[in-house]
Amino acid sequence: MKKVLFWFYVFLFTGHLFSLEGKNILRIGIPTFPVSLNPVYVTDETSQAVINKVFDSLFYFDEQGKIGNCLVEDYSYHDGGQEIMVNLKKDRFFSDGKQLTSDDVLATFDILRNSKIKYPYQSMLSFIHMMKKIDTFRFSIRLNHKLAIWKNQLCFKILNSREIQSIDLERFKYLVLSGTGPYKIESVREPARIVLIRNVYNQTRALFTGIDYIVVTSTQMEPLKLVNHEIDICELQPEDVEAYGKIPEWQHHFNILKYKKFGLTYLVFNLNNSLVDRNVRRIFYNQLVKGDFVDRFIRNRGEKIKTPFLLFNRDEQPSSLPEIPLNKPIKLKILTNSESKLRKEFVLFLKQALQSKNIHLDPLFLEYQTFLGYLKKGHFDLAVSGFILDIDYDMKDVFYHDSYFNYAGFKNRRMDELLDRGLKELNPLKRRQIYQQANLIWKDQLPLIPLFNLYYHIGVSKRITIPERVCTLVGSTSDFLINIQDWKVR
DSSP, X not given: OHHHHXXXXXXXXXXXXXXXXXXXXXXXXXXXXXXXXXXXXXXXXXXXXXXXXXXXXXXXXXXXXXXXXXXXXXXXXXXXXXXXXXXXXXXXXXXXXXXXXXXXXXXXXXXXXXXXXXXXTGGGGTTEEEEEEEETTEEEEEESSOOTTTTGGGOSBOOOTTTSSSOOHHHHXXXXXXXXXXXXXXXXXXXXXXXXXXXXXXXXXXXXXXXXXXXXXXXXXXXHHHHTTSOSEEEEOHHHHXXXXXXXXXXXXXXXXXXXXXXXXXXXEOTTOTTSOXXXXXXXXXXXXISSHHHHHHTTSEEEOSOSSGGGTXXXXXXXOOOOOOSSOEEEEEEEETTOHHHHHHHHHHHHHHGGGTEEEEEXXXXXXXXXXXXXXXXXXXXXXXXXXXXXXXOHXXXXXXXXXXXXXXXXXXXXXXXXXXXHOOOHHHHHHHHHHHHHHXXXXXXXXXXXXXXXXXXXXXXXXXXXXXXOEEOTTOOTTSXXXXXXXX
């Protein structure tokens, strides 16, 4: 019986592929099969990339990294910014034909706030006191307090209220749900591929008949599959990008597009270690931010970061900080993730560069989960880590005294106050001024030092016509192909 069922599903799946054969299909290579296709549980980049084509959110980050309306027509502030009236677009439909209404937004919110559902980012919704339906396409959001980045927090995918009225908690995580995006999930064949087809009820003109996500488990095969026309798009490894300019056949068959993820690799200090005093931290700052060490190391593989408040990065003009030469050598343990070749190389280069400063680094390369455990427990002197952020000034996750990612153990009441004020200030100019003050505190105290933001590269088959506007900046809820409506097959 199991064999019969197996071949039945294979027949269904290959039948879907056959029905799409010869049509306008975009074939995307992905490194792993998505962890989940239910948007409530998506935390990995591959899953995010798939569901971004199937589901929409109230707001989203566009191809230039700016927050914009998706399902929202417009909104207005009331009660000094503590209540927001939201109007939905009236021409949005789920792939089952149901029109998007306020009921869908409120039902989704209720699901995400349900502790039994175990939504991974539930804490991000704590700023909302309540949502209330006004009419079919209008609802209000009452905040516990004013929040400048409230739109950033409303990038969760909106679900179909008809599908989630009564749910089986055990099965919910594995449901394939309908969304209002330009595509819908047609078939799933774990662990090999996923096929999306057009959502015929979506008013956005989707140029592709479907999208075929194909798992390419070996990164070495990605450029070869582009050359052999087995896939149209995939992310390329740094070594393949370097080889591209030397291989004419690759250049003949595909182009390379470059983008950045909004985040940074950084060096964090354990402030509980008396050896890592402010003078030592300034020595590191002068070497890494003011000096040219980072530029020489990354060699056009990314951008040097001059401030952790990333939206100030182009404005920041580093100047040398006063430092006192060390009369006797100090030895410091430095950790990083062993799976990252680049970070390991950085630590080894830094070790060599700082010997002349009487600082001797003892590297320790750890498996990722072990590495995170060491950071949380403070079992380090220095560590090289990184994170992807929402596209904003806010750095509360890193600098606030009790934040989860404050590995340095940094405690500064003035910084806490500024971070709180920055999140509540709705005036963009005043908000920028608040974070400029926070930036000055960072530079004075130096609990961490930003290093670089790497470039990521997408290989695109030359059978695809690339639009003028392509993604240049990806945040925590976006992906490179979030906007593919303008992509064309020649």
